[in-house]
Amino acid sequence: MMKSDRVIIPYQKSWFERFRKEIRNNWALYLLVSIPVAYLIIFKYIPMYGVQIAFRSYSPARSISGSQWLGFKHFQTFMTDFNFKQIMRNTILISLYSLCTFPLPIVLALMLNYTRLSGFKKTVQLVSYAPHFISTVVMVGLILQFFDQRSGILNMLINALGGESVYFMAKAEYFRPIYVWSGVWQGVGYSSIIYIAALSGISPELHEAAIVDGANILKRIWHVDLPGIAPTISILLIMSCGSILSVGYEKIYLLQNSLNLDVSEVISTYVYKQGIASSTPQYSYATAIGLFVSLVNVFMLLIVNKVSDRLSGSSLF
Numbered sequence: 001m002m003k004s005d006r007v008i009i010p011y012q013k014s015w016f017e018r019f020r021k022e023i024r025n026n027w028a029l030y031l032l033v034s035i036p037v038a039y040l041i042i043f044k045y046i047p048m049y050g051v052q053i054a055f056r057s058y059s060p061a062r063s064i065s066g067s068q069w070l071g072f073k074h075f076q077t078f079m080t081d082f083n084f085k086q087i088m089r090n091t092i093l094i095s096l097y098s099l100c101t102f103p104l105p106i107v108l109a110l111m112l113n114y115t116r117l118s119g120f121k122k123t124v125q126l127v128s129y130a131p132h133f134i135s136t137v138v139m140v141g142l143i144l145q146f147f148d149q150r151s152g153i154l155n156m157l158i159n160a161l162g163g164e165s166v167y168f169m170a171k172a173e174y175f176r177p178i179y180v181w182s183g184v185w186q187g188v189g190y191s192s193i194i195y196i197a198a199l200s201g202i203s204p205e206l207h208e209a210a211i212v213d214g215a216n217i218l219k220r221i222w223h224v225d226l227p228g229i230a231p232t233i234s235i236l237l238i239m240s241c242g243s244i245l246s247v248g249y250e251k252i253y254l255l256q257n258s259l260n261l262d263v264s265e266v267i268s269t270y271v272y273k274q275g276i277a278s279s280t281p282q283y284s285y286a287t288a289i290g291l292f293v294s295l296v297n298v299f300m301l302l303i304v305n306k307v308s309d310r311l312s313g314s315s316l317f
Contacts, residue, residue: 052064053067054074054284055071058283067284075288094179094266096244098183104184105192108189110199110225112124113199127189128192136250140254147168149165150165169259171259172260172264194236198228199228206224207220230314237304237308238301243297245293245300246268248268249272253272
């Protein structure tokens, strides 16, 4: 009588056992990553429950679920508001103006990368990085002092040249340049750090080969440096386009006055005034506007990400 051949199947651990072993072997790493994960869950995902306020007539006296459901009424109110076109126009123009300054940190990083005087390089880095650590309130105070009609440095220079003092903060045409270029002064040095890091990752052999071929600095920048940091540029540009309607309200709100309000009122300041600063806060209305901004930003992010993927092969996802 022949014995039947028996196939021995090795014991396979269940996913729970494998997961438990993974946690036991790398518990320190999981403990470390649990802190940012907990932050995201507590402060980013759980509050998403309150997004439904945008579709209700919310009042603090009632719970969120106990408030009356209104659907898309607040969105319709915002889009039919007589200030809607002006607010959207101001927000988009300031965002596009700021986006035009996107190459400046790249230029600064390239200049510092080719600087051979270490002392000069460190001085420029220190001077350009320092403004980033100035608070918004202090920054606005400096701007107001600098452009003051009587004691401002710029007006003192104009007077010394025989001109008349200009009240820059009262003239609407000066608001956007003042806002954008003061932001460039404050952030261009700090923003260049990531490009300097990307440039340091380019192989020196590529530069050596370019020099052997007779390439000057401009050709090395164009054919070696820019292609080397192109993925970094694409990612940061996509992220910048993905927040095109999210113009921060702090600086704009502090620079606002009744004379420049026609060009300085943006979505963020409008939401702040409607949702918090008003004598009768409209929480649902402000939440609806914030949700509208988030949806537009996500839509823009998807479009720019797709375009970048088609043109350069670099994308967020």
